[in-house]
Amino acid sequence: MSSRDALNAELSEKTPFLGLKLWVLIGLSVGAFILLILGILSVWVTFRRSRRPLDKFLLSQIPNDSKDIKVDKVGVEGFSDHPENQVISVHDKTSDKKSEKMLALLGTSKSSDPDNISQCSSIYHHERGFSLHSGEEGSSGTVRDQSALLYGGLVTASPLVALPEISHLGWGHWFTLRDLDRATNHFSGENVIGEGGYGMVYKGILINGTEVAVKKLLNNLGQAEKEFRVEVEAIGHVRHKNLVRLLGYCIEGVHRMLVYEYVNNGNLEQWLHGEIWQHGTLTWEARMKVILGTAKALAYLHEAVEPKVVHRDIKSSNILIDDEFNAKVSDFGLAKLLDSRESHIATRVMGTFGYVAPEYANTGLLNERSDTYSFGVLLLEAVTGRDPVDYERSANEINLVEWLKIMVGTRRAEDVVDPNLKARPTTRALRRALLVALRCVDPDSDQRPKMSRVVRMLDADDYPFREDRRNRKSQTASMEIIEKHDGDDS
Numbered sequence: 001m002s003s004r005d006a007l008n009a010e011l012s013e014k015t016p017f018l019g020l021k022l023w024v025l026i027g028l029s030v031g032a033f034i035l036l037i038l039g040i041l042s043v044w045v046t047f048r049r050s051r052r053p054l055d056k057f058l059l060s061q062i063p064n065d066s067k068d069i070k071v072d073k074v075g076v077e078g079f080s081d082h083p084e085n086q087v088i089s090v091h092d093k094t095s096d097k098k099s100e101k102m103l104a105l106l107g108t109s110k111s112s113d114p115d116n117i118s119q120c121s122s123i124y125h126h127e128r129g130f131s132l133h134s135g136e137e138g139s140s141g142t143v144r145d146q147s148a149l150l151y152g153g154l155v156t157a158s159p160l161v162a163l164p165e166i167s168h169l170g171w172g173h174w175f176t177l178r179d180l181d182r183a184t185n186h187f188s189g190e191n192v193i194g195e196g197g198y199g200m201v202y203k204g205i206l207i208n209g210t211e212v213a214v215k216k217l218l219n220n221l222g223q224a225e226k227e228f229r230v231e232v233e234a235i236g237h238v239r240h241k242n243l244v245r246l247l248g249y250c251i252e253g254v255h256r257m258l259v260y261e262y263v264n265n266g267n268l269e270q271w272l273h274g275e276i277w278q279h280g281t282l283t284w285e286a287r288m289k290v291i292l293g294t295a296k297a298l299a300y301l302h303e304a305v306e307p308k309v310v311h312r313d314i315k316s317s318n319i320l321i322d323d324e325f326n327a328k329v330s331d332f333g334l335a336k337l338l339d340s341r342e343s344h345i346a347t348r349v350m351g352t353f354g355y356v357a358p359e360y361a362n363t364g365l366l367n368e369r370s371d372t373y374s375f376g377v378l379l380l381e382a383v384t385g386r387d388p389v390d391y392e393r394s395a396n397e398i399n400l401v402e403w404l405k406i407m408v409g410t411r412r413a414e415d416v417v418d419p420n421l422k423a424r425p426t427t428r429a430l431r432r433a434l435l436v437a438l439r440c441v442d443p444d445s446d447q448r449p450k451m452s453r454v455v456r457m458l459d460a461d462d463y464p465f466r467e468d469r470r471n472r473k474s475q476t477a478s479m480e481i482i483e484k485h486d487g488d489d490s
């Protein structure tokens, strides 16, 4: 008998186990083993899925090459740390002259003579008849129960619900309507944070407990749909600590929604002019922290991302504030993406009355320097506590920028500070802020500083005094001035 026959005979022998043949028993054992392994694998996969937190998933959807890494590389975020950034130098001769004149009026230069006032008025005065029209009316955005949300905790949190379906589209998180309906307690009135030009904003709580702001477009037609796409394209891929973070969106049927990180301390407009004001005045330091953060966000959008992003609607209600008084620039609905050297001629001027740059309002010419102008107005608003346009004031005080130029031109810079501030800024800090603001609102857009330069100017303790020193003929004379101003400050 061959060995194969012997093996066959052995396998065909009946075993004591249910009288099954040996080969049947071996086959059954192998099958059971495979089934066992598959069972263990599927239990493990299910367990892993149910444990994966939502925010981890969200993060995993954000591309690894996110642009804020780029920011650090170009140093926009790290200005203050870099030794080079401690040195303020003005390369542009025209700017030198302008700065010199402004400094003289702001009282940092001893060389100022009475003529400077007339010289400067040509710098500061816009074209006559500059009309501040806007193609779109800026809606002020009524804020309901914001203070209750912030201080009283009156709005009950939506109940936590089952995990939302995880559906995504390349970038960010694609929330389903059901996710957001649940998160906002069925878009209840109690969850309304405010209302902007293109829809309601609701507070919501995601399944993992993350607080979010859900912007619900009024409809998906025309401008609203366009703004939705622009906002997703403009900030979907950018990340910066001073930009409100877009976590995802919802496109379902006619519904269009944007889901942002929730910023819990109101916006700059509310702090300066609105309800939150009653809970205390924003200190000078807090105002400058918010302003500096805003400048950093703009420097990032203009200089660190490609294509650059022109926000087009910088105003106090779009500067959200967190509980550490960090600025979070929001509302990119009007943003424009431009290639680095590109300007754009707009057929319709969009923006908000009082903040729009003159060349953009008059000719539709748009580039990042239009944002710089709006930023200058924002800075003046923070210093003075005044609205950019206030019809309740006397004729020459209606327009904030014009009034400020008159005040500085007549050496009354100290009188422009918000009277509600309990602790006034030092003379040095005030002059720095005013000088930066006036340079930003220069009617000639080419003369406005880049936002990265604005950041450096605001961040440098010795600005504008270093610049002043550069303009002194004698080092000794400048030291006298610095000592004098240091004395003023103390």
Ligand SMILES: Nc1ncnc2c1ncn2[C@@H]1O[C@H](COP(=O)(O)OP(=O)(O)OP(=O)(O)O)[C@@H](O)[C@H]1O
Pocket (backbone or CB within 6 Å): 138, 139, 140, 141, 142, 143, 193, 194, 195, 196, 197, 198, 199, 201, 213, 215, 244, 260, 261, 262, 263, 264, 266, 267, 313, 317, 318, 320, 330, 331
């Ligand atoms: N991420 C957010 N976290 C907290 N509050 C927010 C958030 N986004 C917007 N808000 C608030 O919702 C309200 C409406 O904001 P929205 O940006 O839609 O309009 P707006 O800036 O007031 O007006 P407009 O749309 O005309 O520019 C504002 O009070 C704003 O502070």
